[in-house]
Amino acid sequence: MLNAVAARPHSDVDRLATEARRELGSVSTQAVYDVLKACVAAGILRRFEPAGSPARFEVRTGDNHHHLVCRGCGAVFDSDCVVGHAPCLQPSDTHGFVIDEAEVVFWGSCPRCQAAAGGETAQFH
Missing domain, CATH: 1.10.10.10 (Winged helix-like DNA-binding domain superfamily/Winged helix DNA-binding domain)
Known part of the structure; x- marks a missing residue:
């Protein structure tokens, strides 16, 4: 397996x-x-x-990486965390929790789906 x-x-x-x-x-x-x-x-x-x-x-x-998921085809790619350590995000109020992880998933269109849609390449900056 x-x-x-x-x-x-x-x-x-x-x-x-x-x-x-x-x-x-x-x-x-x-x-x-x-x-x-x-x-x-x-x-x-x-x-x-x-x-x-x-x-x-x-x-x-164990390396605190994130994922990019294509809304069109469902493809998933790894994206290294720019902070590196967990948690890389902090909530405004922990409500008493001890935070040890923040799961980040980026959603968008992969290059193949962009090409199939006529080259739409709008990106978040």
């Missing part, structure tokens, strides 16, 4: 189950869920769930 996630970062369970079956033969989707859950709990994998999308998995853990 780790090899499948490493080879296909940001894959969802269905894609990883397909890859596991290709490599191992008969593997239940529940077994894939169980292995992924155990790997996330052990800190071997990172799970993130972009709004409106299934959970995705990756081997890149």
Whole structure:
């Protein structure tokens, strides 16, 4: 499973189950869920769930990076945090929480979807 996630970062369970079956033969989707859950709990994998999308998995853990998600095709790319350490954002009021992480997801259109839409390249600056 780790090899499948490493080879296909940001894959969802269905894609990883397909890859596991290709490599191992008969593997239940529940077994894939169980292995992924155990790997996330052990800190071997990172799970993130972009709004409106299934959970995705990756081997890149512990470095406080963020994600870029294409609204058109759903492609996901890593983006290094400019601050580097977690949390890189602070809320205006913690309400007594001890903050240890801030999850940042950037949304937009990838170059391929921009080209398919006629080259629209509006960007946030």
